[in-house]
Amino acid sequence: MSEKSENYIDESSSPRIVEAPRYGCTLSGAYEAAVGLNEGVPILHSGSGCGMSQLFGANYGGAQNAPGDYGGSSTPCSCLVEEHVIFGGEDKLRKLIDSTIKISTGEFFTVISGCVPSLIGDDVDAVVNEFRDKAPIIHVNAPGFKGNSFEGYELFFEALVDQYLKPSDKKEKKLINILGIVPFQHIFWKGELRAIKELLEKLDIEANVIFGEFDTVEKIQKIPSAAYNIVLSPWIGHRAARKLEKEFDTPYISFPGIPTGPIQTTKFLRKLAEILPINKRKLEDLIKEGERRAYRTIEYAGDILQFDVPNVYFGVVADSNTAVSITRYLTDEVGQLPDIVIITDNPPEEYKEGIINAITSSEEIQFTPDIIFEIDSFKINQLLKDRPFLNLYASSLESVIKGELETTHVTVSFPSYNRLVLGDNYVGYDGGLNLIQDLFYDKAGPL
Amino acid sequence: MAKNELDSEDYIVELDKVTCPTREQRANGTNVYFGKASELLDDAKKGNLKCTERGFQQSGGCILNFYLSVRVSTIRDAAIIFNGPVGCSHAALGYKELYGAIPEALGKPTNYKLNWLTTNLGEDDVVFGAKDKLIEAIKEAEDRYSPKAIFILTTCVTGIIGEDIESAVNEIQPDVKATIVPIHCEGVRSKIMQTGYDAFWHGVLKYLVKKPKKKQKDLVNIASMLSYAWQDRIEIERLLGKLGLRVNFIPEFASVEDFEQLSEAAVTAPICPTYTDYLSRGLHQHFGVPFFMYPSPIGINNTDEWLREIAKYTGKEEEVEELIKEEHKKYVPKLKEIKDKFKAIEDKRGSKIDVLGSLGQGRLVTQLPYFDELGVKSSSAMAQDFDNILIDELEDVIDKVGDFNVMVNTFQAAEQLHITEQTKPDMALTCPFQGGAWKREGSVSRLHSLRGDPRKWSTQAGYAGAVAYGNFLLQALKNESLQRLSKENTGVSVKKWYLDQPDPLYFAEKGK
Numbered sequence: 011m012s013e014k015s016e017n018y019i020d021e022s023s024s025p026r027i028v029e030a031p032r033y034g035c036t037l038s039g040a041y042e043a044a045v046g047l048n049e050g051v052p053i054l055h056s057g058s059g060c061g062m063s064q065l066f067g068a069n070y071g072g073a074q075n076a077p078g079d080y081g082g083s084s085t086p087c088s089c090l091v092e093e094h095v096i097f098g099g100e101d102k103l104r105k106l107i108d109s110t111i112k113i114s115t116g117e118f119f120t121v122i123s124g125c126v127p128s129l130i131g132d133d134v135d136a137v138v139n140e141f142r143d144k145a146p147i148i149h150v151n152a153p154g155f156k157g158n159s160f161e162g163y164e165l166f167f168e169a170l171v172d173q174y175l176k177p178s179d180k181k182e183k184k185l186i187n188i189l190g191i192v193p194f195q196h197i198f199w200k201g202e203l204r205a206i207k208e209l210l211e212k213l214d215i216e217a218n219v220i221f222g223e224f225d226t227v228e229k230i231q232k233i234p235s236a237a238y239n240i241v242l243s244p245w246i247g248h249r250a251a252r253k254l255e256k257e258f259d260t261p262y263i264s265f266p267g268i269p270t271g272p273i274q275t276t277k278f279l280r281k282l283a284e285i286l287p288i289n290k291r292k293l294e295d296l297i298k299e300g301e302r303r304a305y306r307t308i309e310y311a312g313d314i315l316q317f318d319v320p321n322v323y324f325g326v327v328a329d330s331n332t333a334v335s336i337t338r339y340l341t342d343e344v345g346q347l348p349d350i351v352i353i354t355d356n357p358p359e360e361y362k363e364g365i366i367n368a369i370t371s372s373e374e375i376q377f378t379p380d381i382i383f384e385i386d387s388f389k390i391n392q393l394l395k396d397r398p399f400l401n402l403y404a405s406s407l408e409s410v411i412k413g414e415l416e417t418t419h420v421t422v423s424f425p426s427y428n429r430l431v432l433g434d435n436y437v438g439y440d441g442g443l444n445l446i447q448d449l450f451y452d453k454a455g456p457l
Numbered sequence: 458m459a460k461n462e463l464d465s466e467d468y469i470v471e472l473d474k475v476t477c478p479t480r481e482q483r484a485n486g487t488n489v490y491f492g493k494a495s496e497l498l499d500d501a502k503k504g505n506l507k508c509t510e511r512g513f514q515q516s517g518g519c520i521l522n523f524y525l526s527v528r529v530s531t532i533r534d535a536a537i538i539f540n541g542p543v544g545c546s547h548a549a550l551g552y553k554e555l556y557g558a559i560p561e562a563l564g565k566p567t568n569y570k571l572n573w574l575t576t577n578l579g580e581d582d583v584v585f586g587a588k589d590k591l592i593e594a595i596k597e598a599e600d601r602y603s604p605k606a607i608f609i610l611t612t613c614v615t616g617i618i619g620e621d622i623e624s625a626v627n628e629i630q631p632d633v634k635a636t637i638v639p640i641h642c643e644g645v646r647s648k649i650m651q652t653g654y655d656a657f658w659h660g661v662l663k664y665l666v667k668k669p670k671k672k673q674k675d676l677v678n679i680a681s682m683l684s685y686a687w688q689d690r691i692e693i694e695r696l697l698g699k700l701g702l703r704v705n706f707i708p709e710f711a712s713v714e715d716f717e718q719l720s721e722a723a724v725t726a727p728i729c730p731t732y733t734d735y736l737s738r739g740l741h742q743h744f745g746v747p748f749f750m751y752p753s754p755i756g757i758n759n760t761d762e763w764l765r766e767i768a769k770y771t772g773k774e775e776e777v778e779e780l781i782k783e784e785h786k787k788y789v790p791k792l793k794e795i796k797d798k799f800k801a802i803e804d805k806r807g808s809k810i811d812v813l814g815s816l817g818q819g820r821l822v823t824q825l826p827y828f829d830e831l832g833v834k835s836s837s838a839m840a841q842d843f844d845n846i847l848i849d850e851l852e853d854v855i856d857k858v859g860d861f862n863v864m865v866n867t868f869q870a871a872e873q874l875h876i877t878e879q880t881k882p883d884m885a886l887t888c889p890f891q892g893g894a895w896k897r898e899g900s901v902s903r904l905h906s907l908r909g910d911p912r913k914w915s916t917q918a919g920y921a922g923a924v925a926y927g928n929f930l931l932q933a934l935k936n937e938s939l940q941r942l943s944k945e946n947t948g949v950s951v952k953k954w955y956l957d958q959p960d961p962l963y964f965a966e967k968g969k
Binding site: 026027028029030031032033034035036037038054057058059060061062063064065066067068070071076077078079080081082083084085086087088089090091092094095102105106108109110112113114115116125126129130153154155156157158388406407409410425427428 | 510511512513514515516517518519520521522523541542543544545546547548549550551553554555557572573574575576577578579580582583590593594597601613614617618644645646647648650868870871890891892893947948949950951952955964
């Protein structure tokens with residue numbers, strides 16, 4: 011911890027040599043989006059390993075999930091080798107797209123170009139254009155050397171806007187799109203998106219969450235008719251939102267993370283009520299009921315919270331979305347003390363101040379945690395040593411060193427190799443309760 | 458029949474070269490084939506195997522990912538540098554935990570660490586080259602981990618932009634204590650992933666193996682632990698230990714010293730011949746270490762023969778007969794119990810249990826005789842690749858168990874689904890990377906395990922493994938609810954017309 015004045019250290023302005031950064035490449039992010047669609051088929055124009063390695067990195071790293079029928083070893087791939095490097099891979103890709111559409115039961119096709127076609131200069135757009143009338147298909151130019159998974163997520167939406175979506179005749183007042191949660195890369199994506207959708211359904215607002223939903227093509231086509239784009243990240247999805255604003259005049263509003271616990275949830279709902287036609291009576295009823303239940307329920311954890319870990323210091327190692335939501339919940343609602351927050355998703359420089367503000371604007375405490383932007387796992391391990399925290403909310407990479415640090419450990423961020431997540435999430439009034447349950451999952455303190 | 462140093466000279470390992478040739482070049486390798494095993498054998502003998510293009514192809518992994526990086530990652534007191542964009546190392550995120558799960562109580566080395574870096578190549582590096590970055594990474598690895606060896610794994614990008622890895626290594630090596638080992642595993646180098654094995658062994662033979670100071674008559678080199686199951690390693694150590702022999706296991710969990718002393722061993726024994734081939738030949742040709750290639754210690758008979766081969770080179774001929782007798786007393790009755798249970802199921806169903814095996818080419822020649830011992834049959838088998846390395850061995854297997862269908866592909870899910878739907882085996886054995894539940898009516902189990910699996914039920918090698926895996930297969934016949942319900946409720950990923958037409962290689966370009 012430090013005094014309010016010195017609040018963060020930036021070590022990642024120039025990521026060069028790194029150990030175990032917690033994301034994949036641009037192709038990976040586009041793949042995660044493509045396969046995060048129900049019945050979405052990624053078609054990789056790349057070397058043969060680019061799909062298979064997503065299994066270990068994106069899918070298993072994304073909370074031990076199998077990628078389903080169209081990902082991992084099932085991913086159609088042009089499997090480029092030296093002869094294609096010399097003669098070009100366009101013909102191979104043409105045959106691959108044609109056969110994939112013929113053979114696959116999938117609904118939406120995303121051609122993703124990796125490093126190799128970019129280096130050899132294949133005209134992939136031209137090849138993909140030949141198939142526009144045969145199936146819903148887009149091309150994402152996502153060579154791995156361009157950037158990380160989050161870049162791939164933005165490029166997926168940009169491709170969707172440029173190549174597939176059409177402006178809608180009228181906006182639906184009660185329809186919003188949800189952006190900023192990257193499938194697999196945000197390990198709770200399935201549960202978070204569903205929980206957000208269900209929360210808003212109670213206020214008669216339809217959240218088009220796109221990923222993990224059935225009727226994929228229909229959901230995608232609805233994107234331009236939304237009244238608003240809601241971004242649940244301090245930086246991810248912002249480019250997509252700006253693009254949608256430019257092309258379809260859809261305004262957007264952003265929140266630094268998913269709303270966790272009563273304070274964040276109520277604030278989130280009230281903010282939405284300012285811009286959406288939400289019935290005030292319904293809103294107040296929902297808030298009242300949600301808060302009452304959450305605060306009554308946390309009392310059941312009262313003994314273990316107050317006597318096992320009273321005013322405990324905690325550490326966080328997570329992507330910015332997760333870090334903000336969790337840190338603020340524990341600080342603002344559970345009386346815990348943030349010691350160190352390490353942000354691992356390499357946000358661009360211009361967003362860092364906003365992330366720091368979101369973490370430090372708690373009025374409950376008179377100090378700020380150390381906030382460090384770091385992507386290198388070796389350095390992260392060093393940073394966690396000799397600190398006062400007793401609870402660590404991190405990725406599973408830190409679970410290996412938890413004995414060394416004498417800390418309890420909850421896997422809340424990518425990668426998660428020790429926690430299978432199918433529907434768990436920390437969204438809404440009950441979201442904080444779920445987090446506290448996970449903290450005490452395999453231990454009970456000395457009461 | 459054991460292939461050994463007598464035919465070592467049919468391929469010469471040239472260590473003055475930067476790397477190995479591809480499997481296509483040196484062994485006529487393919488990963489596109491469907492037909493009778495006898496036809497495959499015939500085509501291989503005539504040199505007719507071709508690695509043709511597929512019009513529909515699925516991502517089967519590349520030379521770097523995943524066969525190679527996962528194995529290199531386990532080497533102790535070493536560091537790895539993935540010289541490429543961040544995505545090429547993405548898969549390595551999980552290795553620390555996968556292998557960390559093995560308890561030290563089971564003999565995992567306490568100083569096991571997994572150190573890796575990526576050079577994180579970006580657009581500038583692609584345009585201007587990244588030699589400096591590689592050198593920086595080598596220095597960084599030295600500073601952080603003080604490793605004894607630093608492995609550099611090359612990628613598609615470094616290959617295509619023409620990075621001169623060797624010159625960077627030569628420049629920095631004098632300033633670095635660790636031995637730097639460049640491995641040329643650019644994904645675009647070869648359609649056959651097994652080329653990655655050879656590329657790795659080339660680096661090991663060229664840079665790490667030392668001239669023998671003394672010969673260690675009781676030391677047996679064993680490369681690969683089958684599918685990385687920790688219990689296989691324990692079983693093999695147990696058996697060879699009873700003969701008074703020590704095992705030099707590489708590369709999984711080996712130390713750099715274990716690599717250095719490969720030249721001092723009495724023999725190099727195979728667990729997977731396709732994996733070990735290049736190393737065995739190289740060690741023989743350059744350091745005089747004898748080797749044999751077949752069989753692997755899978756099933757009772759093969760384990761007997763495997764131990765006898767090792768005994769020949771270590772002077773343990775008498776001891777081994779004693780050991781075999783003793784082991785048979787304990788394990789043969791247990792295997793018979795399993796066989797009886799399969800027989801009971803057979804009687805009830807009216808036919809032998811038919812297993813579709815998803816095998817590597819190494820397992821193709823060892824697993825089928827083992828199935829024969831269990832009293833199950835495999836009328837079709839899948840192999841990831843096939844090349845000249847195993848011609849004699851395949852002939853031997855066909856002689857033993859009769860002809861069968863072979864489908865050669867590397868993780869082609871659609872083709873694998875096709876053969877399963879067409880042949881309707883009682884049980885399909887898979888690699889664990891199907892994307893979810895294998896949706897079918899009938900049993901499914903796994904043949905390979907992904908992680909450093911320390912559980913006894915996952916043993917496959919030796920006598921204990923013959924019994925454990927027999928029971929594993931029996932279990933698979935007892936409940937089919939997951940795959941059946943998945944199929945009923947969500948269907949399969951390919952359309953019916955493809956599954957209904959007879960040719961799994963419908964999209965392959967034949968004869969090119």
